[in-house]
Amino acid sequence: xxxxxxxxxxxxxxxxxxxxxxxxxxxxxxxxxxxxxxxxxxxxxxxxxxxxxxxxxxxxxxxxxxxxxxxxxxxxxxxxxxxxxxxxxxxxxxxxxxxxxxxxxx
Amino acid sequence: xxxxxxxxxxxxxxxxxxxxxxxxxxxxxxxxxxxxxxxxxxxxxxxxxxxxxxxxxxxxxxxxxxxxxxxxxxxxxxxxxxxxxxxxxxxxxxxxxxxxxxxxxxxxxxxxxxxxxxxxxxxxxxxxxxxxxxxxxxxxxxxxxxxxxxxxxxxxx
Numbered sequence: 448x449x450x451x452x453x454x455x456x457x458x459x460x461x462x463x464x465x466x467x468x469x470x471x472x473x474x475x476x477x478x479x480x481x482x483x484x485x486x487x488x489x490x491x492x493x494x495x496x497x498x499x500x501x502x503x504x505x506x507x508x509x510x511x512x513x514x515x516x517x518x519x520x521x522x523x524x525x526x527x528x529x530x531x532x533x534x535x536x537x538x539x540x541x542x543x544x545x546x547x548x549x550x551x552x553x
Numbered sequence: 554x555x556x557x558x559x560x561x562x563x564x565x566x567x568x569x570x571x572x573x574x575x576x577x578x579x580x581x582x583x584x585x586x587x588x589x590x591x592x593x594x595x596x597x598x599x600x601x602x603x604x605x606x607x608x609x610x611x612x613x614x615x616x617x618x619x620x621x622x623x624x625x626x627x628x629x630x631x632x633x634x635x636x637x638x639x640x641x642x643x644x645x646x647x648x649x650x651x652x653x654x655x656x657x658x659x660x661x662x663x664x665x666x667x668x669x670x671x672x673x674x675x676x677x678x679x680x681x682x683x684x685x686x687x688x689x690x691x692x693x694x695x696x697x698x699x700x701x702x703x704x705x706x707x708x709x710x
Contacts, residue, residue, distance in 0.1 A: 449702075462662035464665045475696075476675070477650070479650050485582075493666055494698075500606075500662075504658075505660065505662050505663070506657070506658065506659065506663065507657070507658040508655060508656065508657045508658070508668075508670075509655065509656040509697070510655050511653040511654055511655060511656075512650070512651055513646060513649050513651060513653065513655070513672050513673050513674075514620070514654065514655055514670060514671070514672055514673070515621060515622040515623070515653040515670075515671040515672055515673055515704075516621070518670070518671070519670055519671045520668070520670050521626075521667075521668070521669035521670070522657070522659070522663065522667075522668050522669075523659075523661060523663045523664050523665040523666075523667055523668075524662065524664065525633075525662055525663065525664030525665075537640075
């Protein structure tokens, strides 16, 4: 399991637009670099990210090798109700990880 | 004193003029040519529809010290209501090995059309962001950045 860092504001009021920040530890190997053995390092990137609120997709991203290692994403969300946010990353080599965080709306 | 004859001078002038034209061509060419398939990549994404310039702002350092992780924010001018919001933002580059950088899907639920991430830049180049609105219209924004330390060049460390 890759380490993740997820920031969800906890003092949001109904109707506020909050910024959700996520980061996951991943090398995002581009497939263009040459290793010490002179061979190309095979590509290993995260391709997709999705954020869901109680199962409904509220933000999604498609990533390419030009995204830095340890992909960081910050995106907005208008909060109407409390719920459970789930964050899913999918990538090369069958990589899949899901994390959850509580969204509390005052 | 050595005096070059008139004929030699004329030849030299012609050679210099031709050289000048070549230099001018070399300077103009990048603007004329499709910058490394950037336009083709955008056309493929937007299925050939033209994106109007405007409403999209790319916020990134104009002078990048380290191309391995460049913070970038794309903002789109949109009320983000159910009737009028940004559906997608796609970010393209001009001179990395691949033209695509990232694509984001937003909705009226987003509330604001702002997305931030960190990207790699192989060299000084242009970045282009295309926003797709809920009415299907396309808007674009572009920015030129100078990169001093490139990503992707060093081998496995």
